Amino acid sequence: MTDKFNDRLQKAKFPPIIASDKGVAWLNGGHLWLYRNDLSDSLNGDFQSAWSSGDIVDVFSRKGTYLGSGFYNAAGQIAVRLLSNNRNETFDSAFWLRRLRYAVEYRKQLKLLNAEGACRLIYGEADGFPGLTCDRFNDVLVIEIFSLGIAKIWPELQAQLLQLLREEYSIRIRLVYEKSLGPLRAKEGLETFAGLRYCAAASADKEKELLPVGIVENGINFSVDFVNGQKTGYFLDQRENRLFLQRIAAGKNVLECFTHTGSFALNALKGGAEHVLAVDISTTALNQAKINAALNPALDSRKITWMKADVFNLLTALNEHRTGEDWDKAAALGKFDMILLDPPAFAKTREVKNSAYKGYLNINYQAMRLLPRGGYLVTTSCSHFMPEADFSKMLAEAARMADVKLKLLARKEQAPDHPILLSMPETAYLKTYFLQII
CATH class of the missing domain: 3.40.50.150 (Vaccinia Virus protein VP39)
Structure with missing residues (x-):
């Protein structure tokens, strides 16, 4: 490695990871995943001890060019899920709140935040939250998490999202239910999970809270069984x-x-x-x-x-x-x-x-x-x-x-x-x- 290359890596905010030339082309094309076979094994040996699954790493080319930062995971074929290619990002609470606001404001623009309505509030990578699905059904949020990085920070994201909906959009969420099932969880080193994440009524009858919720779509009433239905329920x-x-x-x-x-x-x-x-x-x-x-x-x-x-x-x-x-x-x-x-x-x-x-x-x-x-x-x-x-x-x-x-x-x-x-x-x-x- 050259001194210039080492100097660039020393200035990395997060543990560095080196992509192969194929991986560089993939990321430069706008994709947000760096696959495990697109890592430069010959150059990564000295850095691997600093990588921790679910934490953020900085991705560089073999020439030391910064490509972006994202969640690292040693368990699956997807080694890094990019979050941003802005070197100035700190990925703090303000960063995540900004992304949540972008996602919700977009749904408001689509006129999908009506009282009894339903919409996908967060659609994974397209909204800047890799591996996360969040559907709103009236006063219930149903989430699916398929990335370790999001799983680790979800409690913070949940608190921010509930406050954002309540204070800026007058939407009070009664329940957050997680339904993270299927083989994709295992590929991230996560166990499957289905259960309550949040309930506004601390002493509520949980069985009653988990009953199907009503929504209106295209002027038609539907009952969404988010516990027993496929995927998030609808x-x-x-x-x-x-x-x-x-x-x-x-x-x-x-x-x-x-x-x-x-x-x-x-x-x-x-x-x-x-x-x-x-x-x-x-x-x-x-x-x-x-x-x-x-x-x-x-x-x-x-x-x-x-x-x-x-x-x-x-x-x-x-x-x-x-x-x-x-x-x-x-x-x-x-x-x-x-x-x-x-x-x-x-x-x-x-x-x-x-x-x-x-x-x-x-x-x-x-x-x-x-x-x-x-x-x-x-x-x-x-x-x-x-x-x-x-x-x-x-x-x-x-x-x-x-x-x-x-x-x-x-x-x-x-x-x-x-x-x-x-x-x-x-x-x-x-x-x-x-x-x-x-």
């Missing part, structure tokens, strides 16, 4: 897409596949659909969907038929005119002129991408076969590992197999409270296409 990312559905649903006989909490079904009804057959394989999901329907007496629940069934089998059975109790019940509802496909992520890892492609191809092909000319297909992928180009390619292949042509009405993505960093593809995952069969 998928906020499709808000604008469900609203767009209202514009084209009038008079349609709709088949909604993977209804989950019934959100698309109820939006279709609000848009004037004649009838909706809402299908899911989960009894728990269907029960929650029925609860949501009951919360909206202005929507005629007689126009919804709920069915527990496997979507793949149902679509195939309808196309091949198979008989059976469920298939006969679905067929008796007449021809569908709108099909909604909003499946869970088929591709949760890169390794299963090929099989996921086949799954998406199958259900979209079957839906296209079932729809008449002029019918509508609304189809979604929520997997980052199914990129836009592959999803579009899959739809074109399905159309060829079904011998139909597709007219694109709208190509949409996640709601704007899930902002996308253009330099970080991992922040973009949702793709929803509104198509017409011609």
Whole structure:
């Protein structure tokens, strides 16, 4: 090492870590993760004793150029999650409060801070909080933490966020519930955890506090079971897409596949659909969907038929005119002129991408076969590992197999409270296409 290189490292505010040339190019392109195999092993030997998982390090190139500072973790493939490339940052309470204010103020600009509303207040790296999700449902915050650095400072962030919401936005939070589950926790050296983080009523009945909370979205009432529901309890990312559905649903006989909490079904009804057959394989999901329907007496629940069934089998059975109790019940509802496909992520890892492609191809092909000319297909992928180009390619292949042509009405993505960093593809995952069969 040269004296000049050593001098630069001596002036580092935090323990230095040296990136390889490949890592430098990655970070210079705007990405915020430095992977373990992008460290310069030959130059880092003298510094490793100073690195502590969950603490901040300064990242340098092999030439001694400062690249940024971020949380270090020895446990996972992601060695550093960058927080800033400003050498003057101190990462003190004022720094974190400033970032929280930026995030909340942006949601205010989107007009998402209404009293009974719901929105994603913090969306990980896109808001400057790597590995943190924070959803607001009325007076409840539900968080997911998937980085050790955030886990260590969350108590401070929580206190700041609750005070900020209360004093500057007149929003009083009753409950903070953490729901940090799944394999990503283990990759950060963290155990899974679900439980209360904050309760405004010190002597409250905890079971009562953890009951589902009511929200209003697109003029429709929903009950969010944040304890037992998937992820944080409700998928906020499709808000604008469900609203767009209202514009084209009038008079349609709709088949909604993977209804989950019934959100698309109820939006279709609000848009004037004649009838909706809402299908899911989960009894728990269907029960929650029925609860949501009951919360909206202005929507005629007689126009919804709920069915527990496997979507793949149902679509195939309808196309091949198979008989059976469920298939006969679905067929008796007449021809569908709108099909909604909003499946869970088929591709949760890169390794299963090929099989996921086949799954998406199958259900979209079957839906296209079932729809008449002029019918509508609304189809979604929520997997980052199914990129836009592959999803579009899959739809074109399905159309060829079904011998139909597709007219694109709208190509949409996640709601704007899930902002996308253009330099970080991992922040973009949702793709929803509104198509017409011609």
